Amino acid sequence: MRKFLQEEVNRICDELQGTVVLEEVISDYREQGEFGFVINKYSKKEEPVIFAKKVGEKLVENSRYIESYGIATIETKNRPIVFLNLKLNEKEKQLFYTKKFEEIAKFVMRNDYGFSEINKGKIAVVEHTSANPIAPIHVGNLRNTIQGDTYARILEATGYQVYRLFYINDIGLQIGFTVVGYKILKEKRVFPDVKFDHWIGRVYAIMNCLFTIITLKRKYATNFELSKFNYKFTKKDIDNAKNYFSSNIKRLEKEISLLDDKNLKVYKKAKRELSREIKNFNGYKNDFISYFEISKDLESRFPRLFNTLYNAVQDLDLLGVTSEYLKNYENDLNQEIKNIFREVTDWTIEAFKATVNNFNVRFDGFDYESDVTWEGRLEEILARIKKLDNAEIQSDGTVKLKYPKEIVNKMCKELDLDKNNFLPKSGIPDLQLIRNDGTALYAMKDMAYSIKKFEKYKADVVYNVISSEQSLPQLQLILPIYQLGYLKVAKNLNHYKYELVELLGKTMSGRRAQYITADDYFFETVVRSKIAKQESDKTSKVVKEEKDEDIINAVALASTRFPLIESSPNKKITLDLERELDFRRNSGPLILYAYARTSGVLRKTNKKEDLDPSRVKFEYLSNIEIVVKIMNTLEVLTEQVLESQISLDPSKLSTWCRTLALDFMKFYETEKILGLSDEEEELAKIMLVILIRKGLKTGLNILGLNTVEWL
């Protein structure tokens, strides 16, 4: 109606230059009409009130829809703000809505409701989760998984063919020593006694602890006295470390205070360097203290694993063996070592699959970092990078790319990066690609993988779901790709950013093998959902003809996925498990409940879901205000999906679902639907319920949630 009226107003009053935007009138002035707009910007030099009167009269005279008008004035310092509010002719309005409702009803009943074909024929790749395969997926990772999967579904709804990818980071120090630990345990015939990813998480934590302790001991053996145990700290070690670092920090602080601040530039630089060193010392000091505790903690929680590994590494040069393993794997030199790396990662990935499956998430492809490394693309890229003007090849063999201000600004402009809210005003730090031993750094492999995504999957657009912390590396990734001439890749590689998740009252730490895993979270939700269902069964007289398990799973799915997408991705969220598990406070179950209620209504009537809208007389609908609101909501689903896609923000769609559910609840409570004396009215109301049902189902399905008929 608003849109239509807007056009009508524009047509009639040609002296209103520009487009009129009608607003809904607030309740204080409701007797003046339903819609209104601000007259000031059109009135120019004329007194707004007088101008409003003129326009109002003209509108009443020329439009059969507008019955009368009212003027509302808000006083300000200067000229008052004047609203022209329009009251509609009830009969014409009724006719208009009747026609409009039928239109919307037909639209909603279409098979492709909610879906568009704007991106038909195009291929999109969404890479998400990509958690390190050395620890279970925890609630922190889960936001990535759910955001990525939901966004993939939104892309599909706008016509894309979507590939969901998981990038397996199977190279690096952490996986290196974890694999060493795994091999030891396998030889000693110590096998997993819990789900593999949970178990490998413990192995990782223990190996990391042993590895870090020996590294620290080696590093500081000449600086202060340390006990002869290679893989353990004693109380005395910690005291010595504390003394050593504290005195160093004190010394540096004294140096800072003695600095001459006359030469500002030199002073600032020196100060920065000194505070960085202080930070380092503080870091090491904390490492000594915390690994002392971690070691004891892990030993007491997982005594068998810990002791087996601890004893085994005594006769082992852990640092040497790890680096040997890594070198062999990275260069694909030894089949046996390759097998054991793959064994660990593949088992973990299988466990990941089981985890995300609970959340209705599946992947279309898994790519190994090691494969990318072996494929030979790296040499080719490196050769071309070395020829770039901003490449810097140092005598020790390292290769860096320099990005001063001018280059960055120019490239950002050419790539149109400011549309993503990213316009660095200064240069960005140097990007190092090659170590002095000639091996490739992560950034290098990431470039190769980005290009591979476009080639292997024939992608038109790629979305990397990665936390906002990684904004800089993601930018550093695009620029060299662009310089190498991969224009399509650079322009269509997007960073889907999201802020991190915190858990109320809990700190998560992989090093300590302390986290709330996604498995725990789901299991806990299932338990709560069971309890909630039992309680509802007690009070409800309804016999539920659906499997308990399906209902419980649907509720658990909604309650876990919903909180992770209902606020916008660049808002940090704190999960309060008590709140999320209370189904009265979590919006997910509420929407499922609304849907189940539509089922309840339909069950009691012989009308079917395929009811033909053209048989329905919408003029019989009463309580027009809420009906109009519902219809307006239903009408815009497709637009809402598109908006979520364009703004990389699924929360717009989740809000849409919640709004529709709440409005339906309101309608349901205030209006009797079945058993009415007037058959036409009943039919119209049933139609409305069918439409809402279709809307909820479509919206929820795009969000990756399942609906159930009973709750």
Place this chain on the structure above:
RNA sequence: GGGUCUGUAGUUCAGCUUGGAAGAACGUCCGCCUGCGGAGCGGAAGGUCUAGGGUUCAAAUCCCUAUAGAUCCGCCA
């Protein structure tokens, strides 16, 4: 030191692209014990939209400055 993100009701947030009359849920208080299913509904209280300045007839919204919090700036991946 330099980027980026965030600051709106007691709490969690929407609204900012494209300026126009301050929104939702939860929590609190008061009503509706179930007529199509109470995981619900109605009502009330609760806000100098972090601060200051600018542009404008008009700023939560645009621009500048400040401030608080998060985060990034390694031969880690």
